[in-house]
Amino acid sequence: MKYVSEFRARDLAEKLAAQIAHEVRPDRTYHLMEFCGGHTHAIFRYGVQDLMPENVKFVHGPGCPVCVLPVRRLDDAVELAEKHGVILCTYGDMMRVPGTKQRSLIRAKADGADIRMIYSTLDALKIARENPDREVVFFAIGFETTTPPTAVAIMQAETEGLENFSVFCNHVLTPAAIGHILESPEVRDLGTVKIDGFLGPSHVSSVIGSEPYEFFAEEFAKPVVIAGFEPLDVMQSTLMLIRQINEGRAEVENEYARVVTREGNLKAQSLVSDVFELRQSFEWRGLGEVPYSALRIRDTHAALDAEKRFTVSEKKSREVKSCECPAILRGVKKPTDCKLFGTVCTPDNPMGSCMVSSEGACAAYWTYGRFRETAKEAEEAAA
Structure with missing residues (x-):
């Protein structure tokens, strides 16, 4: 299958592994963060x-928008469904993420709230058409990849005059988060990790292009390689990062050139710009408040903004205790x-979003057996 099987070829993987082993310097350690959970898996x-x-x-980074959504926003979505009686439409990953007191959307649904899992924005629009006497709210979440479909849904609803449809917008932006990981005093206080370079998001970059990372690479002197999701993509991107680090370069390189261009998808960018604008600040789980890292619906489309149509209570939200x-x-x-991992926290009983999301690091460790430490790892941990 074109662009799949050839990126999983064993002989090429062995050659790349040998090349990486040849080029790494024995006197240093390379810490490479993959921002996207697709790379982790x-x-x-x-x-x-x-x-x-x-x-x-x-080094495993933020992973996915489901992982980084703060508990407060999830609690708000539950309140929309329970107290305002709306039909809340959401993607499957969000259903099982625990909020305050482990209250998830699926538990709210079990208690009678009308919460429906959908596969696309088209499903949410269809539900609004079929229920003209009910308020339908689409729980929009995602990085730059899923933002254009939300913009299309808003414009389509306006065209059709769907007055019972609105969007609870939680779209977030990756470049701002990467910069925040490196420079924020708040993040440093919470704990730091050595990062020498980044495997840049691939699907995100197909929309925004590689250009937004150029300022980031120059400002923070960290190399970025836009990497595809196949194993040979990751290995080739790793080799490219190692070469940059060895040569003292900090540039943006594009390994995923078969999909990503420097300028990105200009039509999608224009559509997003017409519908959304930057928030001054937005909370990320694990990162705290990150300036200019999320989008909100422009006032010109305010009639379809659930945050303006409905009022949610000011509440104190909190993570599950001891969840890392x-x-x-x-x-x-x-x-x-994390002491909860594999004990209290499992895919059947998740304590945090990292175990729920199909791109979460905890889900990856569990699915592929990485929680089984080798004897050597156990000795190192005990030392």
Whole structure:
């Protein structure tokens, strides 16, 4: 299958592994953060880490928008469904994420709230058409990749005159988060991790292009390589990062050139710009308040903004006690550092978003057996 099987070829993987082993310097350790959870799962599923020299370390970053959504916003969505009686439409991953007191959307649904899992914005619009006497709210969440479909849904609802449809917007932006991980005093107080370079998001970059990372690479002197999701993509991108680090360069390189361009998808960017504008600040789970890192619906489309149509109460939200998901999202800790992982917290009984999301680091560790420490790892941990 074109663009799949050739990026999983064993002989090419062995050659890349040998090249990486040849080019790494034995006197240093390379800490490479993969921002996107799709890369984390590719690394574990295909055993990429096992093909790396011991001094090449992958650091797991924020992962996915489901992982980084703060508990307060989830609590707000539950309140919309329970107290305002709306039909709340959401993607499947959000259903099981625990909010305050482990109250999730699926538990609210079990208690009678009308919460419906959908596969696309088209489903939400269809539900609004079929229920003209009910308020329908689409719980919009995602990085830059899923923002254009939300913009299309808003414009389509306006065209059709769907007055019972609105959007609870939680779209967040990746470049701002990467910069915040490196520079924010708040994040440093919460714990830091050594990062020498980044595997840049691939699907996100297909929309925004590679250009937004250029200022980031120059400002923070950290190399970025836009990487595809297949195992050979990750390995080739790792080699490109190692070469930049060895040569003292901090540039943006594009390994995923078969999909990503420097300028990105200009039509999608224009559509998003017409419908959304930057928020001054937005809370990320694990990162705290991040300036200019999220979008809100413009006043010209305010009639479809659920945050303006409905009022939610000021509430004190909190994480599940002892859950290390915030630290895991910053790359400070691994899932196995959390005492809840694999005991109280499992895919059947998740304590945090990292175990729920299909791109979460905890889900990757569990799915691919990385929670089973080797004897050597156990000795190192005890030392």
